[in-house]
Amino acid sequence: MSLRIGFVGGGGIAGRHLQNLLSFPDVSVVAVADPAEDRAADFASRAGGRARSYADWRAMLDAGGVDALFVCTPPFAHGAPELAAAEAGIPFFVEKPLAADADTAEEIGRAVARADLVTAVGYHWRYLDTVEEARERLAERPARLVNGYWIDGTPPPAWWSKQDRSGGQFVEQTTHIFDLARLLVGEVDECHAYAGRTPREAHPDSDVAECSTAALRFASGAVGSISSTCLLHWPHRIGLNLFGDGVAVELTEHELMVDVGAGRPVRGAQGDPFVREDRDFVDAVMEGENRIRAPYAEALETHRLTFAALRSAAEGRPVRPGEDRR
Numbered sequence: 001m002s003l004r005i006g007f008v009g010g011g012g013i014a015g016r017h018l019q020n021l022l023s024f025p026d027v028s029v030v031a032v033a034d035p036a037e038d039r040a041a042d043f044a045s046r047a048g049g050r051a052r053s054y055a056d057w058r059a060m061l062d063a064g065g066v067d068a069l070f071v072c073t074p075p076f077a078h079g080a081p082e083l084a085a086a087e088a089g090i091p092f093f094v095e096k097p098l099a100a101d102a103d104t105a106e107e108i109g110r111a112v113a114r115a116d117l118v119t120a121v122g123y124h125w126r127y128l129d130t131v132e133e134a135r136e137r138l139a140e141r142p143a144r145l146v147n148g149y150w151i152d153g154t155p156p157p158a159w160w161s162k163q164d165r166s167g168g169q170f171v172e173q174t175t176h177i178f179d180l181a182r183l184l185v186g187e188v189d190e191c192h193a194y195a196g197r198t199p200r201e202a203h204p205d206s207d208v209a210e211c212s213t214a215a216l217r218f219a220s221g222a223v224g225s226i227s228s229t230c231l232l233h234w235p236h237r238i239g240l241n242l243f244g245d246g247v248a249v250e251l252t253e254h255e256l257m258v259d260v261g262a263g264r265p266v267r268g269a270q271g272d273p274f275v276r277e278d279r280d281f282v283d284a285v286m287e288g289e290n291r292i293r294a295p296y297a298e299a300l301e302t303h304r305l306t307f308a309a310l311r312s313a314a315e316g317r318p319v320r321p322g323e324d325r326r
Contacts, residue, residue: 003286006031006066008057008081010043013095013122014072018047020278021070027282031066033057057081061088068092068285074157075100075172076165079108086111091118091285093278097175098299100167102307109300120281120292121299123179127273127280130256134184134242134249137258143185143242143249146216146224148177151236154203154210161206168195168208171306174228178309179294179302180240180251181216181226188305190217190320195313214309226309 003026007014010032021027029047033054034040040053054060061084069092071081078099085092086108098105098121112119125131150173159165166172170193182188195209213227239252248259257266277293284290304322312319 001286002026002028003282004028004030004065004067005070006033006060006068007043007070007072008033008060009070009072009074009077010034010036010039010053011072014043014070015046016274017070017072017093017278018043020272020275021282022048023275024279024282026286031060031063033060058084061085061090066090068281071095074159074165075167076159079104082108083111086115086117089115089117091281093120093122093281094296095122096179096299097167097171097306098296098303100165100171102303105300105303109296112296117296118281118284118290118292119296120277120284121294121296122277123176123294123299123302124273124277125176125180125253126183126293127276128251128253128269129271130251130267130269131180131183133256134251134258137247137249138184138242138244141244141247142220142222143244144222145243146181146185146218146222146226147241148174148181148224148226149237149239150174150177150226150228151232152228152230152238153233153235154206154230158205161203161208163207166208167306168212168310169210169228169230170212170214170309171303174212174226175302175306177226177238177240178305179299181224182302182305184240184242185218185222185224186220187218187301188216188308188321189219190318191215191305191309191312192318193309193312195310209313212309212313214312 031052032043044051044053071094191214193214195212197209211229216224242249250257280291308319308321
């Protein structure tokens, strides 16, 4: 049996998933929908010539023949495709962030729960073998202090620099670090965030904060902070540092360092976390063992945390994640 997969969105991250799926013998990529028709046609051709291209995802779903979806759209375009998939009972993998706002993700979350649907979200850091090792190292000596960073440049898409289109840097990029903190330290009881923005000649139409920081109080009693900026022109520091009783752990997407007072040994991550997350989704849909590490409900908790940080910065007060859940 071959799992027939359709794509909503045919951009760069969709192409990475396509490459993985084409290596799976039990998968066929049969359709792609993208409003940029040339991009959709190119994506379909890269799928081995077996995929049909559409300008509208609704037409793709109406045509039938799709067993599962990969939703790889910009943040502002989330919502309707996922809701339609849930109504039709079609499992889906969706790239982070879940949406550019809080309410859309909550609505999708309720629809997924009603449909009891297999879902996965692209928090691929959860599939790093270095993250697995960090969890083991911290099991007996839990983290008590957490410092996270996403210190980088401004991505080129015009939508990224508009708050209502991307959700801002906390939501669109730093969500990976918030998610990793939740995974390794636990839930956050409260956050108090600040954000700043000044006019930038190179980005005159931008209305997202170019600097933001959130202080976090975890349910475990740990404390920490996560900071972001898009002022640079290169990725300077992206990762999470954790400190427990006699142990310091530094994680990036590519490396792990564990310091127990005997030097600073560094090892690189092994394997491709994107392949692992795609394989787990396919296996779960095909009624194999469900090993998905970030189903929609779990990713929604991270989305609530990032939006608690945004609300705190906007209102100038501490905010509990999900306190205004609808």
